Amino acid sequence: MPRLNKLLSPRFLLKSFLFVTITYTIFVSTTTLFRQPTIKQYKKLLNQQIKHQFNQWYYNILASDYQLDTNKQFLKDVEVIREANLLSDDKNQLWDIKPDLNVPLSVELPEYLTHADSLKPIIQPFDPRLTLSVYYQYIEMNLQQQQQEENLKLPFHWSDWLDLSKLHKYIFNPVKYDLCSSMFNISGKAELIEGSKIFNISTYCEFKPNSVLGYNITHPSGAQTRPNRELLGKSYLYSAAPSPRKLIFLTNESSYQFEVQDYQVNNVNNSILYNDMIQEIANPSKVNVLDSYQSLVRSHPPSSSQNSDHQPLTSQTLHLPESLFSVDAPALVQELKQTPVEELSMMDRHFLETLEFSIGCFSPPKYFAEAKFLKKIKDHWMGEHYDWRFYNGLIIGKDEQAIVLHRLVKNYLNFARENGIITWIAHGSLLSWYWNGIAFPWDTDIDVQMPISELYKLGRYFNQSLVIENVGDSYNQFDGMGRYFIDVGSTITHRRKGNGNNNIDARFIDIDTGLYIDITGLALTTEPAPSRYDNFIEMDPFKKKFIMLNSKPNQLNHKVKNEQLKVYNCRNNHFSSYDELSPLVLTLVENQLSYIPSNFINILNDEYNMGSLSKKTYRGYTYLNNFRIWCKTSALSGFTRTTSKLINKHAKSEYELLKVNKLSIDDHLSLLTDNNIFKEWFKTMNFTNYHNLELKEIINKNFHKAGKLLDEYRKKYKLGNGLRPDYFINLIMFDNSRYDYLMQANDLVKLQKMYNNNNKKSQ
CATH class of the missing domain: 1.10.287 (Helix Hairpins)
Known part of the structure; x- marks a missing residue:
C-alpha cells in the first residue's frame, strides 16, 4: 500500500x-x-x-x-556552520575565507641587500613578494626619469623568480662532486630503467668542477627518478637556461611589456642579489608587494598598444573571419626578409628564424619535454603533466592542483584578452565549463584552441615571454603573484600530425610547479575530415561537383573539401566546423572573461557524447546539483541524515548514486560541516549560480540576454578575481618557515659563514 x-x-x-x-x-x-x-x-x-x-x-x-541561494533560513544556518567550522579549523584549511583575513604581503630585507659591507650569501631565498616589489619600484623609478616603456630593458635571472632551494646544498658546498656520474647517470640500473626511454648522460650533463654547482645540465634527460627529476630542471634554470625574451606585467586594464637584458645569457650576476636594482630604488628596508604594484599603476598607467591587432577583446559575440584559419607562411617569411633589418624587432627576428626552420624541417623532433618518470615508478604517468624545467614535486590530487590550474586559466585568459588574441577553452575544459564553469576536480591540465593566425601572433610577439599576474585587483585588494612562461613550438607551419611528436603547438606554463595549458591552433589543412560532415556535401550538389572537379580520379582533394565544408583541425586531428565555432560568445570561465564556441553542444557531443552533459557520477565523484559542485562520492558517507544508507563507500549502482541528489535541506547542512565541501561551495556559489542562468540563455542563443546577466553579475560581484588563493600565499599559510623571508635569508648568511670558516681552517 x-x-x-x-x-x-x-x-x-x-x-x-x-x-x-x-x-x-x-x-x-x-x-x-x-x-x-x-x-x-x-x-x-x-x-x-x-x-x-x-x-x-x-x-x-x-x-x-531547493534554491538554496535564496533560502533565508538555510543561509542563516550556513553562517552558524561557518563560524563553527572556523573555530574548529585546527589545520587552517579555511584561512582564505576568514572575515578578518590579513594577507602577509610585506617582506623585511636582510642587511646584505641594504648595506654593501655586510656578508652576502652566494644565493638568497626565493620570495615573489620581494622580487615583484623590487621590479615594480625599479620600473616606476625608470619611468619617472622619462625613460620610454619600450626602451627600458630589465635584468633577469631565474633564481629571483622560482624556488631553487633544492640546489642550495650543492651551491654552498665548496667540494664539487661529479653528480653527472654518481647521481644522474642511471644507465647501469637495469631493473630500474626497464621499459623506459633514457638518454645518454653525455647529452645533457657536463661535469664542471669550477662552476658554482659543479655540473651543468644543458638539455632534457629522458625518463628519470623522482629525486633526480626535480634537481635536473632546477639545475638547468640556474646555470644554463636562457632568460625570457620579455617580461609582461599584467594589470587590470592592460600590461607593461619590457625586453630582458642579455636574454640569451644565463648569468647569476643579473639577479637582485648581485645587480644594483635595490640600490637604485633608494635602499628600502621593507617592501610591500601590493603597495609597490599600486604605486606603479597610479603613477604610470600602462600604455595601450598602438597595434590594432593587440587591442583588448570586449564584444559579446565575436564573428570569426574565415581568413583566420589560413596563413601563407612562405609569404610571411618573404615579407619579414624584405623588411630592413633595423626595422625588425628582436621578437620579429626570432620569429623569422623559427618559420625558416619549420618550413625546412620535414620530420620534426619532439619540441616539448615533460618531467617523465621511469616506468617502474608507481604513477609514473603523472610526470607527463609537468614541464621538465619547472617541475617542483607532485601536486596532482592535492589541494594545490586546483589552485594552480585555476590561476593558470585566470592569467592565460586575461593575457590573451588584453592582447587581442582570439582563443577559447576546448576539450575537457569546455565540458567542465558546461557543468558549473569550473574545472573538474580530476583534471590535470587545461586545453585551449585558437585559429592558426592567432597562434602565429602568439609566436611572433610573445614567444619565450614571462607573464606576471596582476598583484592587485580593481578593488585595491591583493589578487595574486603567479608567473607563467609562454613557449611556442618550433614547427608551427606543420599542420598535419606527421610523426606525432608535436600535437601541441604551444604551452602556457606555471613556473612554480610546471603544470601547463596546452594550446593548439586550428587551420584549413589537407587532412581528411571526419565522416560526420559528409552529409553537408551530399546535400549540396554544387559543393559536391566543385570538389570532384578539383580532385584527381580516385584521389579526393581533401583541402578543397575542407574548404567547402569550412572545417579546421589541429595537429592531433580534432576537427571543428566554422558553424560550430563562430560566433564565439563571451562568458565567464572560473570567474574570468572568456570566449566559447556558440555551438559547443555539437562539439561536446562529437567528442564525448550526450551522456557527458547529463551524467552526474564520474571517476569517484558525484555532482551535487544544489551546491553545483563535484564532490568525492566517498566524502558523502556519514554526512547525511535521511538517505545515509544509500550513500556509502560501496555504492556502485548508478541508481543509488542518482539518489544523492534527493538529499534533504538538513542533509545539505550536514554536508557543509565538512571543511572541504563547505569551502568549495562557499567560494563558488555566486559564480556557479550565475553560470546556470547564463548557460540557459547561451543554449537558446539568447546572447543579448546572456550579456545582460553578465552586466548584472559584474555590478554585484568581483568579476575577474581568483576563486582560489594565490599559490605562494597558500604555501606560507601552511608553512611558517616560508613566512619570514628575513629569517630564511639570515640562515643562509650563517651557512655562508660556516663554509667560509671551514675553508680557512682547511687552508
Missing part, C-alpha cells in the same frame, strides 16, 4: 507525464521531420537536442532543487 501511494503521488505523476511527453516528441520528430530529405542535414542537430533533453530529464528525475 505505501508503494501504491508513492506511485500515485503528484510528484511521481508529474515526472511520468514529462517522460511520456519527451518520448512522444522523439517519436513525432523521427517519423515526420526525418521523412523530408531536404532537412537531412539537420538530423544530427535535432537528435542531439532530443538526447540532451531526455538525459537532462533522466538524471534530474530524482533530484531536488
